[in-house]
Amino acid sequence: MLQRIYDWVDERMDITPLWRDIADHEVPEHVNPAHHFSAFVYCFGGLTFFTVVIQFLSGMFLTMYYVPDIINAYESVMYLQSEVAFGMIVRGMHHWGASVVIVMMFLHTLRVFFTGAYKKPRELNWVVGVLIFFVILGLGFTGYLLPWDMKAYFATVVALEIAESVPVVGEMIRVLLAGHEELLGAQTLTRFFAIHVFFLPGALLGLLAAHFIMIRRQGISGPL
Amino acid sequence: MSEKEHNVSRRQFLTYTLTGVGGFMAAGMLMPMVRMAVDPVLEVGAEGDMVAVADLDELTEEPQSFPLNFEQDDGWYEAEIEETAWIYLDGDDVVALSPECTHLGCTVNWEANEDEPERFFCPCHFGLFERDGTNVPNTPPTEPLHRYEHEVRDGTVYLGRPQPQV
Ligand code: FES
Numbered sequence: 001m002l003q004r005i006y007d008w009v010d011e012r013m014d015i016t017p018l019w020r021d022i023a024d025h026e027v028p029e030h031v032n033p034a035h036h037f038s039a040f041v042y043c044f045g046g047l048t049f050f051t052v053v054i055q056f057l058s059g060m061f062l063t064m065y066y067v068p069d070i071i072n073a074y075e076s077v078m079y080l081q082s083e084v085a086f087g088m089i090v091r092g093m094h095h096w097g098a099s100v101v102i103v104m105m106f107l108h109t110l111r112v113f114f115t116g117a118y119k120k121p122r123e124l125n126w127v128v129g130v131l132i133f134f135v136i137l138g139l140g141f142t143g144y145l146l147p148w149d150m151k152a153y154f155a156t157v158v159a160l161e162i163a164e165s166v167p168v169v170g171e172m173i174r175v176l177l178a179g180h181e182e183l184l185g186a187q188t189l190t191r192f193f194a195i196h197v198f199f200l201p202g203a204l205l206g207l208l209a210a211h212f213i214m215i216r217r218q219g220i221s222g223p224l
Numbered sequence: 225m226s227e228k229e230h231n232v233s234r235r236q237f238l239t240y241t242l243t244g245v246g247g248f249m250a251a252g253m254l255m256p257m258v259r260m261a262v263d264p265v266l267e268v269g270a271e272g273d274m275v276a277v278a279d280l281d282e283l284t285e286e287p288q289s290f291p292l293n294f295e296q297d298d299g300w301y302e303a304e305i306e307e308t309a310w311i312y313l314d315g316d317d318v319v320a321l322s323p324e325c326t327h328l329g330c331t332v333n334w335e336a337n338e339d340e341p342e343r344f345f346c347p348c349h350f351g352l353f354e355r356d357g358t359n360v361p362n363t364p365p366t367e368p369l370h371r372y373e374h375e376v377r378d379g380t381v382y383l384g385r386p387q388p389q390v
Contacts, residue, residue, distance in 0.1 A: 054253060061257040065299070075300035083299075085263045086256040093256070 025216065030223035041115075042220075044108035049208070051101045055139075058094040059197065066146070068193035070186045073148035098140055105136060117221040125214040132207045135200050142196035148189060156192075157184055274375055274382035278311060280318075281379065287312040287334045287344075287355065289323070292383055309372055309383055310334060310344070314356070320372035321357045322386035327364040344369065357389060 010016055029035045031042040065080035065087065067073055080087040109129070112118055118126035145156045164174040179187035232240075278290045287310040296303045310321040310332075321344075323331045330348035337345040337352075343360065344353035352360035357369035373384035 057253070057257060061261055064261055067300075072300060079300035080260075084260055085266070086259040087263075089256040090260045093253075 026219070028220055028223070031220055041107075041111045044104050044111055048101060048104040048108050051097050051104055052204070052208070054093060055097050055101060056201065058090050058097065059201075061090055062094055063197065068146065068190050070148060070189055073146065073189060077147045077149075098143060101136055102140065105133060109133070115221065115224060119221075122214070122218055122221065125211060125218070128207055128211050128214065132204065132211060135204045135207060139196060139200050139204070142192040142200065145189065145192045146196065153184070156188070160184060274373075274384050276380050277309060277320075277383045278381045279379055280376060280381060283311055283313045283318065283381070285313055287321070289334070309386075310369075311381065312355070318374050318376060318381055319356065320374050320381070320383055322370040322372065324370065324386070325351050325365060326359065326367045326369060327351050332369065 031039050033039045033043070062080070065076055065084060067076045077091070081091055082088070112126070112129070141159060145152045160174050160178055163177060164170040166173055175181055177188070177191070178184050179191040273294070275292055275294050277292050282288075289308045290311050292307045292309050294305055294307075296305045308323055308331075310323055312319055323333070323344075325332050325346040325348065327346065327349060330346050330351075332344040332346045332351070332353060334344055335341055336347065337343070337350075340352055342355060344355075344357075346352070346365070349364045351365040352363045353365065353369050354360060357371060359365040359368055368389040370386035371389050372386050375382045375384075
């Protein structure tokens, strides 16, 4: 049945080359853990992507219950955490997943560094990778405030003060992030929410696309 | 033994196991999320409390409007809701009708139209209801006004939630 639907579409659209391009690629022996177990270090990039996908999905579902408003934010998080079936699990996935992404990304960076995979002709992809690193840190930073509890609030107070300590433009950066000249309040929360669910994920998708296209163009770097 | 003598080829076996394991992982990931999203559908409605609305001796044969205050749980938000009910005595029986028109939800009033005495009138599309809530034929509403569940304890009338009469 599925095969016949596929054939019907394929006959008209010729979709086979589309996914073949994505699925068919060389996996050299030196990155295949079945040949050398130590090749598992090459999995960290994929694992980072996998956890990012979990973050996207669980985040989408969390916004069904979350409100970015100083009166309701904490209450809505408590509600989805304690009243909604599996709410605790989904929030747990997003919460712990955030740390897992950073750990995996760090291990991936180490592997690329120590195998020298960043060298010519792959310098640009290293740069894109570093940008992804900052976007992920930004996601962690903005997401931390959203539950609007004491820990979230004061962590952001401290972070904004660190931002303010930048010479010359520090004050401007703080106001830009907080959305208010003195307060860390209602406008900060909506701002962080917008950055966390629209701006940074959008940027991340673009950067990931660039990252993967470059890998496909240049192939996997050679053995040590 | 060559590949051909097996009923399931090596490639098929790999496809099956990989699809199985992959499907299991994807399901484990998505199940909590989907279950969370459909929670409102599966939730069993909480039994509403009965609210004291009026004293029995305030009631007459004539429908009177009484306020009805209760707390409404809306997820993380709790609202104080004030509704009204049209309550009258039918012999010894208490009848409490919801003022919500069964056409499109406007609010009906007792004898609000001078040409239609002894009837509830809805100003939106001129819906009419008899004293017991029955909708008058050839006016827009298609079912009787909803009736509150009620209970009389120690001379006080308690109301629950309105239920359809049909
Ligand atoms: S809403 Fe009452 S008649 Fe239409």
